Amino acid sequence: MSRRLLVTGGAGFIGTNFVHHWCQVYPDDRVVVLDALTYAGNRLNLALVEGRANFRFVHGDICDRPIIDELLSTENIDTIAHFAAESHVDRSILGPAAFVQTNVVGTFTLLEAFRQHWETKAKSSNYRFLHVSTDEVYGSLSPDDPAFSETTPYAPNSPYSASKAGSDHLVRAYYHTYKLPTIITNCSNNYGSYQFPEKLIPLMCINTLIGQSLPVYGDGQNVRDWLYVGDHCRALDVVINYGKPGETYNIGGNNEVKNIHLVELLCQMMDELATNLPVRPTKQLITFVKDRQGHDQRYAINANKIKTELGWMPSVTITEGLRLTVEWYLNHRDWWEPLLSEEYQAYYRKNYSVK
Ligand code: NAD
Ligand code: DAU
DSSP states (O other): OOOEEEEETTTSHHHHHHHHHHHHHOTTSEEEEEEOOOTTOOGGGGHHHHTOTTEEEEEOOTTOHHHHHHHHHHTTOOEEEEOOSOOOHHHHHHOOHHHIIIIIIIHHHHHHHHHHHHHHTTTOTTOEEEEEEEGGGGOOOOTTSOOBOTTSOOOOOSHHHHHHHHHHHHHHHHHHHHOOOEEEEEEOOEESTTOOTTSHHHHHHHHHHHTOOEEEETTSOOEEEOEEHHHHHHHHHHHHHHOOTTOEEEEOOSOEEEHHHHHHHHHHHHHHHOSSOSSSSGGGGEEEEOOOTTOOOBOOBOOHHHHHHHOOOOOSOHHHHHHHHHHHHHHOHHHHGGGSOHHHHHHHHHHHHHO
């Protein structure tokens, strides 16, 4: 079945990778990206697909109902892949308001618009609203706790994860109340190409390349379950095509790593792959800094449901994925250098000086 997709947040990290994936696998589908181009969005990310006849980029906000109504009807959209969000935990601690606005109000606005549109289409059974969410809604695990499953109770700890949890509840309620064909995915930490420098892996790659210290929060013992972004995009493809409306699917990489080990591994790879490093070995740049407020100790995903019901499994190991990612940042200085803007420096000073 061919689809007409609206991809919100398609100029961000995962959205960009998803658009590239979809346009390659389904070249005949219509793909419309709606993105507000906040600091995290970059239209140049989509240069590879901009020239295609069945691709369209729209600069706009998911809180702007008239724009969404217009797009849904003129483009005859049947599938929304909803990525748009404020996504960085540290920024949510410094300023939570934008998180409530985009993540909660924006998701609500999209749901209402899609519900109305779907009702004018006789509630077609092919319609889908994919809500891309996070494992952080489940809170924090102790070292011996079982991994998060789809039935783990919600316990978000940061303004970011609380706003994502709020949006998940709205999406769930729209299925329960109106039978709007929504699906939620809760995914673990992604990494790969086009990730904004503020997140752990690109930050460490870029800081080694510019000879700046590598700030590890607290004692570096926090654990994340890392998933290569290409594997996430394949999972979302399977969920859109074969997932069951009203269901939630957890997506994870089976790759639990302590932050300090991850940073040390990145340093080793940088030493091996980079030629002109300002400081070598890069490990000497590692600096332990004040911890993130309310820092979640451990995330881990039990991805058995998507494996047994939809046949998806991660395919890229952490070593392969990190190598691909380090190589990407090494080869795309022209992409990341302009992102180290005055605004970014101001955020950096604020975030790392309060820690
Ligand atoms: P990102 O911050 O890189 O990109 C977000 C995109 O949304 C940007 O292009 C930005 O311009 C756009 N955007 C922000 N506010 C908007 C608004 N009001 N209207 C329209 N567009 C707006 O985020 P990401 O890391 O690509 O994450 C994408 C989604 O996946 C988010 O919903 C996030 O919660 C979820 N998620 C991310 C991860 C991860 O590890 N990065 C893991 C699990 C889930
Ligand atoms: O788990 C999924 C989530 O993963 C997504 O929902 C979020 O959008 C995404 O940002 C990510 O959240 P984290 O807070 O886990 O990712 P981040 O890259 O910010 O941090 C990863 C770990 O590294 C975390 O334990 C904090 C630590 N860290 C991070 C930064 C930026 C450091 O030690 N130093 C740093 O400078």
